[in-house]
Amino acid sequence: MFCRQCEQTANQVACTKLGVCGKQPDTAYLQDLLIYCLQGLSTYAKEALRENRLDNKVKRFTVEALFATLTNVNFDSEAIRNFINEAVKIREELKKKGYNVKETDACRIFPVDSMEELVKQGEEANRKLFQNSSDADIQSLKETTLYAIKGIAAYADHAAILGKEDDSVYAFIYDALDAMQRDGDMNYWLNMVLKAGEVNLKTMELLDAANTGKYGHPIPTAVPLGYKKGKAIVVSGHDLRDLELLLQQTEGKGIYIYTHGEMLPCHGYPELKKYKHFYGHYGTAWQNQQKEFAQFPGAILMTTNCIIKPQESYKDRIFTTGVVGWPGVKHIEDKDFTPVIEKALELPGFPEDREGKTVMVGFARNAVLSFAEKVIELVKAGKIRHFFLVGGCDGAKPGRSYYTEFVEKSPKDTVILTLACGKFRFFDKELGSIEGIPRLLDVGQCNDAYSAIQIALALSKAFNVSVNELPLSLILSWFEQKAVAILTTLLYLGIKNIRLGPSLPAFVSPNVLKVLVDNFSIKTIKTADEDLKEILGS
Template sequence: MFCYQCEQTARGQGCTVKGVCGKEPSTAALQDLLTYAVQGLGIVAHEARQKGVNNNQANRFTSEALFSTLTNVDFDDSRFVPLIKKAVELREAIREKAGLAPAADGPAAFTPADDLEGLVAQGEAHGLKQQDVDPDVESLRHLILFGLRGVAAYADHAAILGQEDDQVYAFVHEALASMWDKSLGVNDYVGLALKAGEINLRTMELLDAGNTGVYGHPAPTEVPLGHKAGKAILVSGHDLKDLAQLLEQTRDKGIYIYTHGEMLPTHGYPELKKYEHFYGHYGTAWQNQGKEFPLFPGAILMTTNCIQRPKGDTPDKIFTTGLVGWPGVPHIAEENGKKDFTKVIEKALALPGFQEDENKDSVMVGFARNAVMGVADKVIEAVKAGAIKHFFLVGGCDGAKPGRDYYTEFVEKTPSDTVILTLACGKFRFFDKKLGDIGGIPRLLDVGQCNDAYSAIQIAVALSKAFDCGVNDLPLSMILSWYEQKACAILLTLLYLGIKDIRLGPSLPAFVSPNVLKVLVENFNIMPITTPDKDLEAILG
């Protein structure tokens, strides 16, 4: 196997024996083969579009398939078999309808093996690394591919809530097809990478519209970190619709619902927090499941990416849904647009739950674009008066690899006349820090999930308009952490918007070649983090 799509990849170069995420070589091979099959689907779908043939089933499937290959989503080998075969079936259906000639070779001519062993062997033969490819071209192809996996994740979330745009699907197929176009060079792929950033911006806009259109705009909300005596269900991942269905199905059943990881910001949505049994938040970021889940005395539901190998008694009380999968873990499938969480509820009722109330600190969430723009006049006034000297966007993915304490220390050392915007699970390095406020404006503002990056971008754009300057001219610095491919998509969006001086860590992507990195540095001054003291001094002078 060879995989280097995440920040924690072995030795900072690539996983070759087993994934640091827990991915077995067979799983890696099947993910590579699904990617290969979807590239074949992309080639045919892109060509068919030129003839007026557009298959929405293939559009939605492409998002689901690419999302399935994103880090920490699906570890169940058996679930990749139907996906691989479906990619080929859709490819051939589109080819026939568009009247396209069969391909002679490559992914558009791929025929899957009949059994799992054969599919694994095919996946090993069609891995990420291709022979006789310029390293800079390969680097850019992989940057685009991993970015597409992030775009696909956001597109899937948005489509679940009824928000789609064919230009997103059209570009994804075009970009997949481009990876097998030998006529394209470095400049072409740089353009495609920036285009991926543009398309991701549109995709995040769709997701924002879906979340806020169905569940309302998040409002500042205090979330308890303790618990109530009683039965309990813990919900992790990102999916708001899954949470909403679970809340409705557990109404009046004597079960308290808690969030974990990236579900924390859901407490700010009016249509979710109206449920009285939606109580508080338990635990921290995804990588701490191994020690936090065994201690939770109720059922656990994983709704999207970030699952890890279940430890302790977790296998007896955990369920997956959506695209998440782990071998042997019960999966809740959707039927006719709805999910029946009866099994999760029955498990929660059978488990002891919390025996007594626990009163702990609380944290504030709900500072998405609508909430922040609602007090924009106060923020602008505070900046003009000198009360707020600088804004820091400190966010991104968390992870277990050493070096991430940088983000905790950085936030702790920011001056008292600065404001920290944060989003995604990187915030769990400092989300419970009491940083005070500036004239009633909290110094730490939780914008939301990684899925809410659109909110952070809109806040920056609104501030730039208020001060009649470009975003790069604002007293705003971005200190980002990355782990998986949604972060790649967001980075491409920031580059498309021309954002410069981004500090990225804890390490730079292994799939970015020295020459590609040079382009990023020269054009966007993207740089690695160093130490909190040095970076703060460089930023604030």
């Protein structure tokens, strides 16, 4: 195998024998074959969409299939094979409509029946996708675009589930996948990366409208980290609709629902808060789930990416839904969560109440901008010196302790905005407040980078300066492809001086990195002390 799409890739080069995430080589090759088949499908789909003749089911299938190839989403080879077969079936149906296209090899491939031979087709697809280019810089930019598209697809899928779609998003996905099969110079692909950022901004806007339109704008909310005596289900991932359906189906059954990982911000949404049995948050970030789930005395539901190999101690009580999959784990296809509920009722649950800390969530753009005048006054009075957006993905590498240290050492006249699971390095720290404004403001999930961007734009307008002139620094941790999509959006918006860590993407070539440094002043993190001194000047 050859996989380097995430931050934990082996030796900062590529996973070649086994995915650090636990992905087996055969599954990795099948995912590569799926991407290759989607490229062939896109050659026809982009023309069908241009003529307004593309069925919405095809658009939805495309983003679901892409989503399935993200890090820590679907490890089930049979499920990936089904996606491959469906992609080719759709491609052939589109072919019959007689579109005038320039065909590529990806337009002609047909999957074989034998799993062993199918994996061999995946090996060949891997070489064509990642190891065939004579130009390392073009390859680097193509991969950056591909990984950004995967992130866009994840956000587009979430938005579409709640009824928000835009054909411009699908059009870009098809155009980019088709373009990856063809030539293009470095300028072309640099522009493609920036276009991905523009489209991802639109996609995050759609998802924001979907979430807030359905569940209301998040409001500041204290979330218990303890638990209640009784039966329990913990929900991890990102999908708000899955959580809502589970809350509806468990109402009156004597089961408490807890969030895990990036579901924490769900407690701030008014239409989810109304459920009396929606209690608190259990555990921390995705990479700790094996230990945390083993200790949880109830059922577990994984709604999107972040699953890692289930331990035997809880494999019979973890369930997946949506695009998530793990071999041997029960998958809920129809959103009838009865098996999850029945398992929770069988299990002992928590034997007693336990009081614990509380953490605050719900500081999305509406909440923060509601006290923007007070913030501006404090800045002008010198009581707030600087804002730090410390967010992004968490992970297992020791270097990620940098983010904890950075927040702990940030001066008391600074404010920390945070989002995504990177927050779990410091989400329960007592940082105090500045004249009633909490120093730690949880903006939400990774897709709520849209809210953070809107906050920055509103402040830049209020101070009549560009975002780059604000007393604001972005300290980002990245892990997977949604983070890549968000980074391309920040580049599209012209945001400079981003500090990125804990290591740079293995797929970014030296020349591409030079372009990013020269044009956007991207920096790698150093130490917390060094970076704070460089930013604050003292």
